[in-house]
Amino acid sequence: MPVEQGYLLKVLCLLAGYAFGCFLTAEIVARCLAGVAVRSVGNGEPNVENIARRLGKAAGLAVVAGDILKTVLACWFCYRLAAPELEHVAVLYGGVGAVLGHAFPVWRRGRGGYAALVAATWLVVYLPITGALCCLAGAVATIGTKRWVWGSVLAALLAIPVAFLQFGAQSGSGAVAVLFVLLWQCRTEIFPFGAGGTRSCRKKD
Template identity: 45%
Template sequence: MERGLCLLLGYLCGCFLTAEAVAWRHAGQSAAALGSGNPGMANIASQLGRSWGAVVLLGDIAKTILAWLLGRLLCPGLALAPLWTGLGAVLGHNFPFWRGFRGGKGVAVTCACLVLFSPLWGGLACLGGLAAVLFSGYLPLGAVTIPVLFVPPAFLCYGREAGALALILALTMFSRHVRGLRRMLRGEEPRKFRGKQR
């Protein structure tokens, strides 16, 4: 019961797409009509400027924090409430019902979820993802690296349920970036840092 409630709370919070609000407020149109069409920080930053991208990032983090707070308030006896609400927020962000279940890729929400649940291992996983981007220049690789790195410590430090939730987060991230990873393998994915090209 508590797990389902946390998942639902997180999903409803995640369904608020900050990028959509920013796009309509600043450009007068949906984020789907801008650039890649993805309602996320990177697309908004490339189309409307870094300051608006930062607004999207902060909004996505804020909604994840809100889900985390609601989970702790309403389900204080559930130790993994932050992870359940975080998973819900990721699913709401990626598959919002009001947008035909077509949402973002969930990188910022996933990072916020992992750090809120485990500041140490979540923070290290995020740094590992950043290192993957800096080393390779590929954003999809870095995005997938983050939850994958979190899976082993989730199992070892927090148990099977936490590990299973972390694995779902990793698979969800992979599903949102599989096209980018395929383009990367074919040499068609643009590198974030052109100086890394060989």
């Protein structure tokens, strides 16, 4: 495969994943159940906790299911688009794109949803066994610390050496990018002495 074609397919997978990620499930659930934008629901955050608290547990579960589904669809679409040429790399770029789209949707002013669930879903799809173990370690950390931020960051951190060892530097770099997205979203939780502030990463999405 020509080098130029490989680069083009990677960019297409990244953009396709980003497009899937931009569909914030919390926004869709809020509009379907309450008839308003998610900004008008509770604290206005597009996350599971806000939706479940204001619209009920079933609505919260719908957000979880939707975020998982859109990530799986992003990976599947990219694999179908470019797998003969890129193989597993198509899922790598599709998943990273989905994380970026969920965290920084192009159509929504300000921030998107917290990307931990999307990142975890991508890890399980991309690294079925080792990725699931990373997510399990993150879940244990969340339970132990009672802080969602530490579990999500730990899972993403553990995924970096795993991705490097399984598929090389390109995959490890993708895992690093996902970790930086989570760190950026949770910077005021991790570094409370810093200036500025956005969301609380105790909120699940």
